[in-house]
Amino acid sequence: MLMIEIKNLTKEYRGESDTVQVLSGLDFEVPAGEIVSVEGASGEGKSTLLNILGTIDSVTSGKILIGQENIVTMSDRDKEKFRANTLGFIFQHHYLLPDFTVLENATMPLLIQRKSILQARNEAEEMLEKVGLSHRFDHYPSQISGGEMARAGVARALVGGKTLILADEPTGNLDRKNSDKLADLLWNLQDDLKFTLLIVTHDQDLAARVPDRYRLMQGKLNKIS
Numbered sequence: 346m347l348m349i350e351i352k353n354l355t356k357e358y359r360g361e362s363d364t365v366q367v368l369s370g371l372d373f374e375v376p377a378g379e380i381v382s383v384e385g386a387s388g389e390g391k392s393t394l395l396n397i398l399g400t401i402d403s404v405t406s407g408k409i410l411i412g413q414e415n416i417v418t419m420s421d422r423d424k425e426k427f428r429a430n431t432l433g434f435i436f437q438h439h440y441l442l443p444d445f446t447v448l449e450n451a452t453m454p455l456l457i458q459r460k461s462i463l464q465a466r467n468e469a470e471e472m473l474e475k476v477g478l479s480h481r482f483d484h485y486p487s488q489i490s491g492g493e494m495a496r497a498g499v500a501r502a503l504v505g506g507k508t509l510i511l512a513d514e515p516t517g518n519l520d521r522k523n524s525d526k527l528a529d530l531l532w533n534l535q536d537d538l539k540f541t542l543l544i545v546t547h548d549q550d551l552a553a554r555v556p557d558r559y560r561l562m563q564g565k566l567n568k569i570s
C-alpha cells in the first residue's frame with residue numbers, strides 16, 4: 346500500500362507583482378512503513394512540501410493521496426480530524442508548551458483525539474517510557490536537556506497511533522551525540538510501530554542512514570539512492 350501518492354503537484358505563491366513557482370509537476374510515491382528523506386538546498390521548497398502533506402498549506406494543482414485519502418479536496422473540518430488521527434509532526438524547535446509538564450505535553454494530542462483523561466495519560470506515559478523519559482513526567486520543558494526535549498517532541502508526535510510522521514530538520518538543533526541518539530530512537534520506534542517517516546534534513550549523517558533518499562530541486566523530486 347502507498348502511504349503517500351503525489352501526482353503532478355504544483356505550488357505557487359502569488360504576490361501583488363510577482364509569482365513564485367515552488368513546486369512544478371512533482372511526483373512522489375512512498376510505500377507505507379518506509380523511511381524516506383527529502384533533501385535539497387535552502388529555498389527549494391522542502392518545508393512547503395511538508396506543509397502541504399501536513400494539510401496546513403494548500404496546493405495550486407495536482408493530486409495527493411495520503412493513505413488513500415484525498416487531502417486536496419478535503420474540507421477544513423476533515424483536515425483537522427485527519428491531522429489529529431493520522432499525522433504526527435516533529436520540528437527542529439520542538440514547540441513543547443512551556444507551561445505544561447512533559448507528561449501533559451504528550452497527553453494533549455490524545456485529548457484532541459477525544460480519549461478520556463485516564464486513557465490519554467496511560468498512553469502518553471507508555472510512549473514517554475518508550476522514548477526514555479519515564480523519569481521526567483513532571484518536569485517542565487525548561488527543566489530538561491535539549492536531547493530530552495527532542496525526545497519529548499517525538500513522543501508527542503507519535504502518541505495516538507499516528508501512521509505518517511513528518512519531520513522537518515529533527516536533528517537541526519542537536520549536537521552530534523544527541524542527533525545520533527535521536528536517530529537511533531526514531532529507527533527503533535519505527536521498527537516497533539511501523540509508521541511511515543518522512544524526514545526533511547540537511548544533516549548528512551542522518552540522511553546517510555535513510556534507505557530511500559530524494560532531492561528536491563527546481564520544483565521536482567529526484568531519487569538519490
Ligand SMILES: Nc1ncnc2c1ncn2[C@@H]1O[C@H](COP(=O)(O)OP(=O)(O)O)[C@@H](O)[C@H]1O
Pocket residue numbers: 358365367385386387388389390391392393394
Ligand atoms: N508564504 C509564502 N509566500 C511567498 N513565498 C513563500 C512563502 N513560503 C515560502 N515561500 C517561498 O517558497 C520557496 C520555498 O520555501 P521553503 O519551502 O521554505 O524552502 P525550504 O524549506 O526548502 O528552505 C522560497 O523561495 C520561499 O521564499
Ligand SMILES: [Mg+2]
Pocket residue numbers: 391392393
Ligand atoms: Mg525549510
